[in-house]
Amino acid sequence: MKWEERLLVWRLNRGDATALSEVYERCRDDLLRLAGSMLHDGPAAEDIVQDVFVAFAGAARTFRLTGRLKGYLATCVANAARNRLKAAARRRTTDLDEAASLASPGEPPDRWMAISEQFERVSGAMAELPAEQREVITLHVYGDMTFRQIAEWQQASIKTVQSRYRYGLDKLRSALNDEVVR
Known part of the structure; x- marks a missing residue:
């Protein structure tokens, strides 16, 4: 410290x-x-x-x-x-008013459904990842944090964080590709 x-x-x-x-x-x-x-x-x-x-x-x-x-x-x-x-x-119950407010009025319904389905697929695949890998991917991609910052937060080495990121992306890619093939 x-x-x-x-x-x-x-x-x-x-x-x-x-x-x-x-x-x-x-x-x-x-x-x-x-x-x-x-x-x-x-x-x-x-x-x-x-x-x-x-x-x-x-x-x-x-x-x-x-x-x-x-x-x-x-x-x-x-x-x-x-x-x-x-x-x-x-x-997991969704209020109908809340669901209606999520739809963008400028987007056609079929486009919104496609985006929603993609989001669900990615979210489902992310949920299957081990917590450490999911957290590293989330912090790096959505949180715009560097591997060094993530390593400090997780109190792990940079190499460990990079490995978690790489393995997590590999698992995501595999899960999403497998889903497309089915």
Whole structure:
């Protein structure tokens, strides 16, 4: 852990409100990008990040950090996003008004259906990937994060992150090609 982070955690433990603001400013954009790439829903991503920071603020005085601060918060956000996705998967009911609002009025229905089917195929294939591979692909493709940044977040080596990305893409390609052949 860098000395700046140690100082920041020390200030948090002392109840320094400016330290909490500093953490928020440093990490907010990356955490929003992470949550947004996992949820594909901006307002839900904002809710997740806010909930994590509220919980973090409540525990700031007793917080004991063993790793990197940003990595810790990223793990909290990723876990909260996964929990939200699991909860959504359990209740998979779609309101008709919500479904109607998803359709773009400028697109012909058959085009929208084709896009929807492609999205479902890719989402299904992504869901079958191991969590580490899915997370690396999501962060790199949707979150515009470099392998170095992802390695810091996952507390893994860059080579490990690159391997997870490559193996994940290979599995996606295989799953999607197999689906097309059927």
